[in-house]
Amino acid sequence: MSDGLIELDGVEKVFDVRRRAGLLRRERRQVRAVDGISFTVPRGEMVGYIGPNGAGKSTTIKMLTGILTPSGGRLRVAGIDPSRERTRLARRIGVVFGQRTTLWWDLPLRDSYQLVRRMYRIPDDRYRVNLERCVELLDLRDLLEVPVRQLSLGQRMRGDIAAALLHDPEVLYLDEPTIGLDVVSKAKVREFLRSVNTEQGMTVLLTTHDLTDIEQLCSRVMVIDHGRLMYDGGLAELHAVGESERTLVVDFERELPPVELPGARCERVDGPRQWLVFPAGSSAAPLVAELAARHPVVDLSVREPVIEDVIARMYAESSAVV
Amino acid sequence: MSLYAAVAVSGFRRHSTYRVATAAGIFTNTVFGLIMAYTYIALWDQRPHLGGYDQSMAITYVWIGQALFITVAVLGGGFQDELIERIRSGDVAIDLYRPADLQAWWLASDLGRAAFHLIGRGIVPMLFGALFFDLTMPGTPLTWVFFILSVAIGVVVSFALRYLVVLSAFWLMDGGGVTTISGLATMFFSGMLLPLNVFPGTLGEVARLLPWSALLQVPADIFLGVHTGSGLLKALAFQAGWAVVLLGTGRALQAVATRKVVVQGG
Ligand SMILES: Nc1ncnc2c1ncn2[C@@H]1O[C@H](COP(=O)(O)OP(=O)(O)O)[C@@H](O)[C@H]1O
Ligand SMILES: [Mg+2]
Numbered sequence: 001m002s003d004g005l006i007e008l009d010g011v012e013k014v015f016d017v018r019r020r021a022g023l024l025r026r027e028r029r030q031v032r033a034v035d036g037i038s039f040t041v042p043r044g045e046m047v048g049y050i051g052p053n054g055a056g057k058s059t060t061i062k063m064l065t066g067i068l069t070p071s072g073g074r075l076r077v078a079g080i081d082p083s084r085e086r087t088r089l090a091r092r093i094g095v096v097f098g099q100r101t102t103l104w105w106d107l108p109l110r111d112s113y114q115l116v117r118r119m120y121r122i123p124d125d126r127y128r129v130n131l132e133r134c135v136e137l138l139d140l141r142d143l144l145e146v147p148v149r150q151l152s153l154g155q156r157m158r159g160d161i162a163a164a165l166l167h168d169p170e171v172l173y174l175d176e177p178t179i180g181l182d183v184v185s186k187a188k189v190r191e192f193l194r195s196v197n198t199e200q201g202m203t204v205l206l207t208t209h210d211l212t213d214i215e216q217l218c219s220r221v222m223v224i225d226h227g228r229l230m231y232d233g234g235l236a237e238l239h240a241v242g243e244s245e246r247t248l249v250v251d252f253e254r255e256l257p258p259v260e261l262p263g264a265r266c267e268r269v270d271g272p273r274q275w276l277v278f279p280a281g282s283s284a285a286p287l288v289a290e291l292a293a294r295h296p297v298v299d300l301s302v303r304e305p306v307i308e309d310v311i312a313r314m315y316a317e318s319s320a321v322v
Numbered sequence: 323m324s325l326y327a328a329v330a331v332s333g334f335r336r337h338s339t340y341r342v343a344t345a346a347g348i349f350t351n352t353v354f355g356l357i358m359a360y361t362y363i364a365l366w367d368q369r370p371h372l373g374g375y376d377q378s379m380a381i382t383y384v385w386i387g388q389a390l391f392i393t394v395a396v397l398g399g400g401f402q403d404e405l406i407e408r409i410r411s412g413d414v415a416i417d418l419y420r421p422a423d424l425q426a427w428w429l430a431s432d433l434g435r436a437a438f439h440l441i442g443r444g445i446v447p448m449l450f451g452a453l454f455f456d457l458t459m460p461g462t463p464l465t466w467v468f469f470i471l472s473v474a475i476g477v478v479v480s481f482a483l484r485y486l487v488v489l490s491a492f493w494l495m496d497g498g499g500v501t502t503i504s505g506l507a508t509m510f511f512s513g514m515l516l517p518l519n520v521f522p523g524t525l526g527e528v529a530r531l532l533p534w535s536a537l538l539q540v541p542a543d544i545f546l547g548v549h550t551g552s553g554l555l556k557a558l559a560f561q562a563g564w565a566v567v568l569l570g571t572g573r574a575l576q577a578v579a580t581r582k583v584v585v586q587g588g
Binding site for chain 1: 323324325328329332336339411412413415416418419420421422583584585
């Protein structure tokens, strides 16, 4: 027995999809949304679960909450089989679905939280402390009296995250918490998650298809594609494995010949703008310093690698080995 | 305050914020009340004592019907659209994951709604009717108490029926058909168009035994003093019986629906 808070062993989820294929004929097809996944998350860890659309991330989260029953394999959260004891588990976990809301559209945020308080039977003092903490860190003070339907997506998401944490869960699942958010809200959400993890020691599992989320939050990352775990380890090693690259987009004062720098290569030139590619595992800072010392730079930005490219390279590499 | 009481209060509060809709509803119920009252007067002039009512009782029945029309949700609505939407969008998965009972939750919210509608939309049409027509009012305060109790059970029966309609959305892509049929059945079998006791023979007997009669016919007859003594208790037991049976059916169906979602996905 390991002491993992979340334990998956060969977990599978197969959906039976029936659809019309003509006037009377119906086609049955099986979708292997999760195809034999095993991993363990120890208490207090913050893990990123990343993969392209349709990879099976949400399905995994739903099984971890007990909303979906696995078709095969073994799954435990805090020693509980989620689908068998859904309600007992619900008191010990917090869940945020990026595209759905646990709040009530017509009620002000504060009233929604009152309902949550009664639903989870949160003791008054805990409720006050937790609400105050969330309001402070997620910047909700001015939103408490606003009906949920009048909130922006970013405000609503912050409201949702607070709702998931009022009952002191041991583990927090977030399914694409930053999807569709503006830059400011994204930053707030990330900062908050970092603080609940480091200060409260909460275990956090977050799915995303945005590598930046992972970069800023998680020391450990799992990559899933077509329902299979492709990678489980540190982020730096992921970049090494996927040979992923970041791009420095530089605007110079005037047109220049392609610049040559150690550790980077110029991929494209368009007037005064150049695209410099460098390994994702290394820092951009020395490059930028070097550039600024040599040429008059007007503006620059760093483009992160996208998960699809990282995965594509992983595939390319594994087939090259075979 | 318990969770479900809080849900009921928020249902009440939420509907109390729709001021324009409330005003428009009161107007509509009053106009319909007038039209139906004059129709009934013409009818009872031709056939005095039709269905055992005298003309004053018949007109009173009209105004009770208008006062309860939205409270017992004859045309559906209330939580229905919201829950169907949650089933269709898959948001119901969140409801299922919460440590709260889905049916109890929506029942509480519907009772809150009904309480608001009884006060906000029931009183004015009733007062209007009492002002301009010769109505048969309850003789004793106790009759009022039993009437309110009967309305409350009627709301539960109405909820239980609508909950079954909503659950059909788990299996049928288009819940619209079921909603329409259910609305028509409710309109007729609740006695909203004509009191059920005017229908002769088997049709009348069957109609009076169906659950819809718990929505309007039974509360109205208690108001009008048709049921007294043990008859009154029997009438309330009839309503409560349907409430229990229908809520039970809803629970069973909900369990099947939950299993379907949990095994197959939303
Ligand atoms: N309820 C369902 N019925 C049938 N197929 C489903 C269902 N839910 C998800 N799938 C399929 O399972 C796969 C994984 O979906 P999902 O877990 O939502 O992916 P992700 O969250 O990574 O984008 C997809 O191919 C999706 O179409
Ligand atoms: Mg998803």
